[in-house]
Amino acid sequence: MSKIIDGKALSVSVKDSIRGKVQELASKGLRRPCLAVVIVGDDPASRSYVKGKVSAAEYVGIDSPLIELPASITTGELLAEVQRLNADPSVDGILIQLPLPEHVDENAVLDAIDPSKDVDGFHPSNVAALWLGRPCFVPCTPLGVIKLIESTGIDIKGKNAVVVGRSNIVGKPVAKLLLDRNATVTIAHSRTVDLASVTRQADILVAAVGRPRMITADMIKPGAVVIDVGINRTADGKLAGDVDFEAVSQVAGFITPVPGGAGPMTIAMLMENTLQAFYSHSIVPEGLGVRS
Ligand code: NDP
Numbered sequence: 001m002s003k004i005i006d007g008k009a010l011s012v013s014v015k016d017s018i019r020g021k022v023q024e025l026a027s028k029g030l031r032r033p034c035l036a037v038v039i040v041g042d043d044p045a046s047r048s049y050v051k052g053k054v055s056a057a058e059y060v061g062i063d064s065p066l067i068e069l070p071a072s073i074t075t076g077e078l079l080a081e082v083q084r085l086n087a088d089p090s091v092d093g094i095l096i097q098l099p100l101p102e103h104v105d106e107n108a109v110l111d112a113i114d115p116s117k118d119v120d121g122f123h124p125s126n127v128a129a130l131w132l133g134r135p136c137f138v139p140c141t142p143l144g145v146i147k148l149i150e151s152t153g154i155d156i157k158g159k160n161a162v163v164v165g166r167s168n169i170v171g172k173p174v175a176k177l178l179l180d181r182n183a184t185v186t187i188a189h190s191r192t193v194d195l196a197s198v199t200r201q202a203d204i205l206v207a208a209v210g211r212p213r214m215i216t217a218d219m220i221k222p223g224a225v226v227i228d229v230g231i232n233r234t235a236d237g238k239l240a241g242d243v244d245f246e247a248v249s250q251v252a253g254f255i256t257p258v259p260g261g262a263g264p265m266t267i268a269m270l271m272e273n274t275l276q277a278f279y280s281h282s283i284v285p286e287g288l289g290v291r292s
Helices: 008-027 044-060 074-088 106-112 125-130 140-150 171-180 195-199 262-281
Strands: 035-040 066-071 093-096 159-165 184-188 204-207 224-228
Touching: 008 044, 008 140, 008 262, 035 044, 035 074, 035 262, 044 262, 066 074, 074 093, 074 106, 093 262, 125 171, 140 171, 140 224, 140 262, 159 171, 159 195, 171 184, 171 204, 184 195
Parallel strands: 035 066, 035 093, 159 184, 159 204, 204 224
Antiparallel strands: none
């Protein structure tokens, strides 16, 4: 039976550490960090994600003005809003909740964000810096995945890591972060032949596919660390991960639940990235600007 990696508890400890740092900044007379949250339209899933982010910001003491824009907004109007936030010195981080309506040019909008405020790490400058091994904002879900793996105490170095999924926001950056920690990394995707034989080699398996319970027990190496990034809504309205939790937890050494695994850690990492953005924009007394 696996040990459950409690992403919720881990996220609370990360947020408590950030909260302590924000309080320390306030005690030195510095302003609070600020994350501007932009939501376009009224997609219920997007609203729920934004609510989680704003409430985490409130918890840690980060200002999080919510900018609600109509679904009818044009690309030009949204670009103007991004430029306004770029120019506002009180804003440290800008989060554009995705997806945007189809008629809006998502790439143009993300490319317009000042890279020093790009706390989601989606700007091409940050993506390039990640792959070049330079300082950058790393996307929040991949960062959270690494923290979840590290929380098991298992040394990533030299392990066989398999990432199922190759999206720009999850699969690829997770693979790069594992590579940086000296894992031997395989990226699997929809054209991978005999996926089970690939995943069975994994000491560390990260599932970021978007297909409910597709990773089954027979695909797992006994004792593996299994991180489930998937968030899927099933026909009965419940949430399911990409991993068949009940069966896989009989084989894996460690496993994250859904909900309560990668989701809360993503939000905690967004707070961490916002704090880092604040440090980069502010003159902070020595000793207060250290990444946790
Ligand atoms: P994408 O749809 O962008 O990417 C899915 C990836 O899975 C693609 O690379 C695709 O391969 C691959 N894939 C699809 N079918 C198969 C298959 N049968 N076998 C192997 N690989 C397959 O999704 P995202 O990366 O954005 O998200 C993945 C999941 O993670 C979703 O459930 C999403 O909701 C969740 N998520 C959770 C977050 C969190 O905070 N916990 C944050 C972001 C996402 P190909 O490239 O060949 O098409």
